[in-house]
Amino acid sequence: MRLSSSTSSVPPEPPVEAPPTRPSHLRQANARGLLRLLREHSPCSKADLVRLSGLSAPTVSSAVAYLESLNLIEKLGEGESSGGRPPEMLRFNAGHGYVAGVDIGGTRLRMVLADLNGRIMTQWATQFTDRQRTPKAVCTLMRDGLRKMCQDVSTSTKKVLHITVGAPGVTNVDSGIVLSAPNLRDWNSVPLRAMVEQEIGLAAIIENDTNLAAVGEHWRGSAAGAKDFIFIALGTGVGAGIFLRGQLHHGANWSAGEIGYTAISGRSRQALSFSSTGQLEQSIGGLGIEGEWQKLLSRERRSSSGGLARLRATEIFDLAVDGDRLAAQVVEYAAQILAGCIVEMSLTLDPEVIILGGGVGSHPELCRITEKLLVRNEFAKPQVRASSLGTQAQLNGAISLSLAATEARLLT
Amino acid sequence: MRLSSSTSSVPPEPPVEAPPTRPSHLRQANARGLLRLLREHSPCSKADLVRLSGLSAPTVSSAVAYLESLNLIEKLGEGESSGGRPPEMLRFNAGHGYVAGVDIGGTRLRMVLADLNGRIMTQWATQFTDRQRTPKAVCTLMRDGLRKMCQDVSTSTKKVLHITVGAPGVTNVDSGIVLSAPNLRDWNSVPLRAMVEQEIGLAAIIENDTNLAAVGEHWRGSAAGAKDFIFIALGTGVGAGIFLRGQLHHGANWSAGEIGYTAISGRSRQALSFSSTGQLEQSIGGLGIEGEWQKLLSRERRSSSGGLARLRATEIFDLAVDGDRLAAQVVEYAAQILAGCIVEMSLTLDPEVIILGGGVGSHPELCRITEKLLVRNEFAKPQVRASSLGTQAQLNGAISLSLAATEARLLT
DNA sequence: CTAAATTTGTTAATAACCTTTACAAAGTAA
DNA sequence: TTACTTTGTAAAGGTTATTAACAAATTTAG
Numbered sequence: 001m002r003l004s005s006s007t008s009s010v011p012p013e014p015p016v017e018a019p020p021t022r023p024s025h026l027r028q029a030n031a032r033g034l035l036r037l038l039r040e041h042s043p044c045s046k047a048d049l050v051r052l053s054g055l056s057a058p059t060v061s062s063a064v065a066y067l068e069s070l071n072l073i074e075k076l077g078e079g080e081s082s083g084g085r086p087p088e089m090l091r092f093n094a095g096h097g098y099v100a101g102v103d104i105g106g107t108r109l110r111m112v113l114a115d116l117n118g119r120i121m122t123q124w125a126t127q128f129t130d131r132q133r134t135p136k137a138v139c140t141l142m143r144d145g146l147r148k149m150c151q152d153v154s155t156s157t158k159k160v161l162h163i164t165v166g167a168p169g170v171t172n173v174d175s176g177i178v179l180s181a182p183n184l185r186d187w188n189s190v191p192l193r194a195m196v197e198q199e200i201g202l203a204a205i206i207e208n209d210t211n212l213a214a215v216g217e218h219w220r221g222s223a224a225g226a227k228d229f230i231f232i233a234l235g236t237g238v239g240a241g242i243f244l245r246g247q248l249h250h251g252a253n254w255s256a257g258e259i260g261y262t263a264i265s266g267r268s269r270q271a272l273s274f275s276s277t278g279q280l281e282q283s284i285g286g287l288g289i290e291g292e293w294q295k296l297l298s299r300e301r302r303s304s305s306g307g308l309a310r311l312r313a314t315e316i317f318d319l320a321v322d323g324d325r326l327a328a329q330v331v332e333y334a335a336q337i338l339a340g341c342i343v344e345m346s347l348t349l350d351p352e353v354i355i356l357g358g359g360v361g362s363h364p365e366l367c368r369i370t371e372k373l374l375v376r377n378e379f380a381k382p383q384v385r386a387s388s389l390g391t392q393a394q395l396n397g398a399i400s401l402s403l404a405a406t407e408a409r410l411l412t
Numbered sequence: 413m414r415l416s417s418s419t420s421s422v423p424p425e426p427p428v429e430a431p432p433t434r435p436s437h438l439r440q441a442n443a444r445g446l447l448r449l450l451r452e453h454s455p456c457s458k459a460d461l462v463r464l465s466g467l468s469a470p471t472v473s474s475a476v477a478y479l480e481s482l483n484l485i486e487k488l489g490e491g492e493s494s495g496g497r498p499p500e501m502l503r504f505n506a507g508h509g510y511v512a513g514v515d516i517g518g519t520r521l522r523m524v525l526a527d528l529n530g531r532i533m534t535q536w537a538t539q540f541t542d543r544q545r546t547p548k549a550v551c552t553l554m555r556d557g558l559r560k561m562c563q564d565v566s567t568s569t570k571k572v573l574h575i576t577v578g579a580p581g582v583t584n585v586d587s588g589i590v591l592s593a594p595n596l597r598d599w600n601s602v603p604l605r606a607m608v609e610q611e612i613g614l615a616a617i618i619e620n621d622t623n624l625a626a627v628g629e630h631w632r633g634s635a636a637g638a639k640d641f642i643f644i645a646l647g648t649g650v651g652a653g654i655f656l657r658g659q660l661h662h663g664a665n666w667s668a669g670e671i672g673y674t675a676i677s678g679r680s681r682q683a684l685s686f687s688s689t690g691q692l693e694q695s696i697g698g699l700g701i702e703g704e705w706q707k708l709l710s711r712e713r714r715s716s717s718g719g720l721a722r723l724r725a726t727e728i729f730d731l732a733v734d735g736d737r738l739a740a741q742v743v744e745y746a747a748q749i750l751a752g753c754i755v756e757m758s759l760t761l762d763p764e765v766i767i768l769g770g771g772v773g774s775h776p777e778l779c780r781i782t783e784k785l786l787v788r789n790e791f792a793k794p795q796v797r798a799s800s801l802g803t804q805a806q807l808n809g810a811i812s813l814s815l816a817a818t819e820a821r822l823l824t
Numbered sequence: 825c826t827a828a829a830t831t832t833g834t835t836a837a838t839a840a841c842c843t844t845t846a847c848a849a850a851g852t853a854a
Numbered sequence: 855t856t857a858c859t860t861t862g863t864a865a866a867g868g869t870t871a872t873t874a875a876c877a878a879a880t881t882t883a884g
Contacts, residue, residue, distance in 0.1 A: 021441045023842055023869050029433045047832055056872050086833020087877040224570050228664055242760065244661060251762020252640055255791065259759050272789040347671050348654065348757055350663020377684040379667065435840050435871055459861055468843050496860020497850040
């Protein structure tokens with residue numbers, strides 16, 4: 001008997017559900033709450049937990065005993081006395097299990113293993129050979145990588161509780177299916193979660209890699225503390241991770257943030273099609289920026305001058321920092337377009353912060369000029385910050401999601 | 413001792429909070445849950461509630477007695493027997509209290525009163541005289557209107573539990589301050605909630621009127637059942653209500669959805685300033701559309717033809733439906749710009765539905781042509797629907813928010 | 825150096841809540 | 855009229871959390 005939401009005359013329900021509530025749920029809820037407090041207040045005593053939770057001392061005692069029996073809490077021995085009996089310090093047992101994060105890139109596979117505090121214990125990476133890019137082969141590589149990493153920290157693979165995989169394409173997180181990944185040949189409607197769960201035997205989350213980077217920056221990067229922000233990844237491709245009200249926003253077809261096709265101020269747009277490249281991506285994707293550089297060079301007839309003709313976007317930006325006039329024009333060009341895009345999104349979403357990431361986007365000079373352009377506006381000018389995690393953002397985001405998923409299941 | 417969210421090494425917390433959980437909370441939670449079930453399953457018996465909730469019969473009995481003592485439940489007498497003792501039917505007592513909704517327009521004040529089922533009992537409206545547009549005067553009008561409506565349904569004003577006020581401007585919902593309302597003279601940083609709560613003595617929510625319309629359409633309009641959608645209000649002004657994951661999205665500065673300043677494909681933009689009108693609003697606001705009509709007319713030298721020169725936007729659209737070629741061009745013009753705006757927002761947010769509302773926007777012809785333009789795209793083509801509540805959307809949204817706020821406080 | 829005060833933590837008694845079991849009430853079906 | 859079904863209440867029992875009392879271990883005061 002499902003609750004009908006659309007026909008009901010009752011207003012939109014708040015996020016709180018009301019499940020059948022029995023006394024035993026109390027115990028679980030309290031244990032969960034105490035565990036969370038313990039994780040947030042590193043080493044602390046039962047007395048601290050009593051103060052933090054507002055629960056009575058006997059309740060805390062009994063819950064701690066329960067958590068200890070589950071091996072989720074460690075005793076650290078006596079702490080400093082503050083004028084009385086010294087407290088027995090407790091700590092969340094971060095080694096109770098581990099979680100893994102994976103980034104499937106266009107050319108390589110990267111993995112990390114972290115403990116339940118999110119501390120990254122070890123990493124592993126490998127370049128793809130051509131035939132290793134099939135979904136099946138990637139799963140096998142993941143299994144091998146996981147084994148290696150477990151050996152590194154001398155733990156059993158059985159202690160790994162969850163894995164989050166970032167894929168470079170539109171991803172249905174609910175079903176765990178990668179709907180399309182243009183950079184990977186033949187990755188259409190790949191049921192990656194089912195494959196991972198079968199091959200590796202782990203609960204898995206499949207996410208878009210840019211979304212993972214956004215989560216990473218929110219967890220321990222430039223976006224820490226922001227409730228609403230947009231992560232813009234500028235590299236070969238252009239995409240965004242939309243983070244609202246403390247969570248990723250995916251949209252109705254899992255394609256929120258696919259801003260590569262965004263129109264550019266001053267140009268008209270055509271119909272959108274999968275086969276074409278988007279205007280924004282053409283303009284300020286890595287290739288677009290390098291193209292602009294070459295255009296300006298040839299216009300100035302400097303194409304003869306040394307090996308400057310074929311520079312990567314970041315190298316051009318570096319030149320601009322060194323004072324090269326032409327390179328500065330390229331930065332201005334990119335920043336202008338980027339700022340236009342940011343304004344449009346800000347008018348709609350009014351985010352607190354914009355994080356620029358990706359190989360091209362995280363360059364501080366681009367960030368500086370973009371922000372300078374935005375301050376001319378009287379509104380729709382969010383803070384602009386460069387990614388602080390760089391290429392590690394995705395992997396950190398993967399760990400963050402795995403931790404959240406694990407946390408919910410540590411106490412059934 | 414506040415929990416620090418940014419320095420913590422724990423992943424972003426799920427929306428579930430873990431408050432100190434005492435046994436008495438169980439009772440409250442169960443009562444709340446049962447009341448919700450009762451509201452969703454209109455008249456039903458205790459036995460039905462037992463089945464729906466999964467709780468035991470004595471618990472349901474006791475909770476029902478409790479709710480009845482609070483006058484939140486009505487007994488309807490015996491129902492149909494299904495082969496045994498006939499059940500005693502129960503119903504949520506929608507007359508236990510009332511909630512009010514207000515729409516502050518540019519020229520008039522409208523109010524509605526609804527019972528706790530959201531059934532609208534009566535309405536009231538008044539045109540502003542010039543001096544009645546001050547915040548203080550509006551509050552007085554609201555008090556008078558509320559009294560009138562209470563008399564209409566012969567109830568005491570004391571039974572009104574909550575009021576939600578829609579203002580035509582940027583609104584800080586947390587503090588209840590109207591930050592700016594261009595259509596109302598001298599409405600800058602008006603602490604409207606404090607004023608309402610003092611003048612009328614009711615808990616109040618202050619919201620942007622377009623946001624309220626979005627909530628209304630979600631509650632009992634074209635957007636019913638949609639998790640993510642955008643309500644676009646096209647009238648004299650142009651604005652949007654952003655509705656994501658079942659809730660309004662406000663943004664960091666309460667200005668999410670201020671899309672009037674959005675750039676238009678093919679034109680370049682200048683710096684944004686409060687004093688100027690936005691490109692989008694200039695183009696497809698009511699005045700923009702009427703201007704386009706006149707432009708085309710004069711170009712065709714038909715300006716002499718009757719009184720056609722000065723038509724309202726909706727009248728032009730009506731002409732297009734009747735087959736007028738020039739009017740059809742105006743519709744095409746507006747739809748083209750609107751579709752461009754929708755595409756941009758869809759690339760970012762991927763909403764399920766776009767609702768077109770407001771005096772100009774809800775015209776079915778505009779809706780039809782806009783949708784036609786969108787289907788040329790291979791993606792970023794949400795469903796486009798006309799508002800089904802029309803001018804009543806805001807007021808319905810106000811009632812919806814008041815109900816939600818009340819529901820949370822019916823059981824302390 | 826001893827006693828009081830303080831802080832930490834446990835044990836025992838009490839109250840609140842939900843559930844199972846038993847049973848009463850009021851109908852339908854044979 | 856009897857058996858069966860459904861609805862609803864009452865009593866007993868089991869968890870859970872709280873308060874109160876107390877034990878343990880240390881600092882502070884005299």
